[in-house]
Amino acid sequence: MPALVPYRPLPLDLSDVRYAHGPDSQPRAGVPEGETVELEWSGSTVYPGTSRRVWVHVPAHDGTAPPAAVMVFNDGWWYLDPDGEVRGAVVLDNLVHRGDIPFTIGVFVEPGVVVGSEHPKNRNVEYDAFDDRYATLLLDEVLPLVTARYRVTEDPERWGICGGSSGGNAALTAAWLRPDRFRRVVCFLSSFAQMPGGNPYPDLLARTEARPLRVFLQAGHRDLNWGAPTRNWLAENLRVAAALAEAGYDLRLVLGDGGHSPNHGGVLLPDALRWALHPTA
Numbered sequence: 704m705p706a707l708v709p710y711r712p713l714p715l716d717l718s719d720v721r722y723a724h725g726p727d728s729q730p731r732a733g734v735p736e737g738e739t740v741e742l743e744w745s746g747s748t749v750y751p752g753t754s755r756r757v758w759v760h761v762p763a764h765d766g767t768a769p770p771a772a773v774m775v776f777n778d779g780w781w782y783l784d785p786d787g788e789v790r791g792a793v794v795l796d797n798l799v800h801r802g803d804i805p806f807t808i809g810v811f812v813e814p815g816v817v818v819g820s821e822h823p824k825n826r827n828v829e830y831d832a833f834d835d836r837y838a839t840l841l842l843d844e845v846l847p848l849v850t851a852r853y854r855v856t857e858d859p860e861r862w863g864i865c866g867g868s869s870g871g872n873a874a875l876t877a878a879w880l881r882p883d884r885f886r887r888v889v890c891f892l893s894s895f896a897q898m899p900g901g902n903p904y905p906d907l908l909a910r911t912e913a914r915p916l917r918v919f920l921q922a923g924h925r926d927l928n929w930g931a932p933t934r935n936w937l938a939e940n941l942r943v944a945a946a947l948a949e950a951g952y953d954l955r956l957v958l959g960d961g962g963h964s965p966n967h968g969g970v971l972l973p974d975a976l977r978w979a980l981h982p983t984a
Contacts, residue, residue: 713960718925720960727797727973728790734800735763739783739792742848745818749840753815753825758783759849760792760809762799770854772807772861772980774887775841775877777830777870779813781965788969789867798973804980805861810849812841830869831898838877842884860915863887863979867968869894875904875918875943882914887979889919891968892926895939902939908946917953919975920944925962936963 714720730736738761745754756779761771774795776782782789791809798804814826829837841864849855856862864885866874871893878885895902920943923929926936944956955978959967968975 717960718962721964722959722961722967722970724790724970725973727794728970730785730793731797731800734796737762737792737796737799740852744845744848747815747840747844749836749844750815750825750829752817752820754818755815756780756813757845757848758809758811759852760795760811761853762796762806762808764799764806768854769806770856772805773846773849773855773863774807774809774976774980775846775864775874775885776809776811777814777864777866777873778826779811782865782867783809783811788965789972790969791865791972794973794976798976803973803977805982807861807976807980808849808853808855810846812845827869827897830866830873831894833876833898833900833903835880837873838881838885841877842881859884859886860982861887861980863889865889865891865972865975867891867893867965868963869897871895872898878916878918879904879907879914882916886915887917889972889975889979891921891965891971892923892936892963893920893940893943894927894936895943896928896934896936902942905942905946908943908950908952913950913952917979918947919955919957919979920947921957921959921968921971921975923962923964923967924958924960927963 742757782791864874871890878888922940928935929937947954
C-alpha cells in the first residue's frame with residue numbers, strides 16, 4: 704500500500720517561507736514528560752580551556768528501561784528549547800512513547816566557550832574542522848558522563864548524531880571518522896561550504912569504501928549564497944547528497960524552501976528520527 708501524502712501547493716516565493724510544526728513537535732495529551740538533567744564539562748583535554756553545558760534528556764519509561772539508544776544533538780540548547788524550532792526533548796518523548804523509535808536518550812551538547820578569551824565562542828573551531836577532535840570529545844569526555852548514569856546500548860546502529868549548519872558538518876564528520884560508534888546521521892542545512900580547505904565529502908565518498916552509515920540530509924533552496932558560483936550552501940549540500948547516492952549509501956534527502964533557518968529542519972525532526980533510528984528503514 705503506497706503512502707498517501709496530502710497535497711500542499713508550493714509557495715511561489717522560495718525565500719519567505721515558514722513551515723508549521725506537526726503534532727509530534729508539541730506536548731501531547733497522555734505522553735509523560737521525560738527527565739532533563741543539566742551537566743557542565745570544563746575538564747576537556749581535546750579543547751583545553753573550554754567549558755560547555757550538556758543536557759541529558761531521558762524519556763519516561765514504565766518499569767526498568769532497556770539499554771538506551773543515543774542521539775547526540777549539537778548546539779545543545781538550540782535543539783532542546785521547547786519553545787524553539789527543533790524541540791528535541793518534546794519530539795523524543797512523543798516518539799518513544801508511541802514506539803516509533805527505540806527508547807532513546809538525547810544528549811544535547813553546547814559548543815565550547817573559551818574561558819577568559821576575547822573570542823570565547825569555539826563553535827566553528829569544533830564544528831567545521833575535518834578532524835577527529837570533536838568525535839573524541841564526545842566519545843571520551845561527554846558521553847562517559849551519560850553512561851555513568853544510564854544504561855546505554857553498545858550497538859553502533861543505535862547511536863546517532865544530529866546537527867544543523869556547522870553542527871551538520873560536525874555530525875557527518877563525527878560519523879565519518881568514527882563509524883564504530885556513530886552510524887545514524889541527521890544533518891540540517893549543513894555548512895559544508897565553509898569547511899576550512901573546502902568541502903571534502905564529494906571526493907572522499909567517490910574514492911573511499913562505503914562506511915555503514917544512514918544519512919538524513921535537509922537542504923534549502925534559498926540557503927546562503929544559493930545563486931553564487933562559490934561557497935554555495937545549497938550546491939554543496941546537493942554535491943554531498945549526490946556523492947552519497949552514487950556511493951550506494953542509505954540516504955534520505957529533503958529539499959525545502961526558505962533561507963538559512965532551523966525552522967524546516969526542526970519541523971522535519973520527528974520524521975528524520977523515525978527514519979534514521981528505525982532498524983529496517
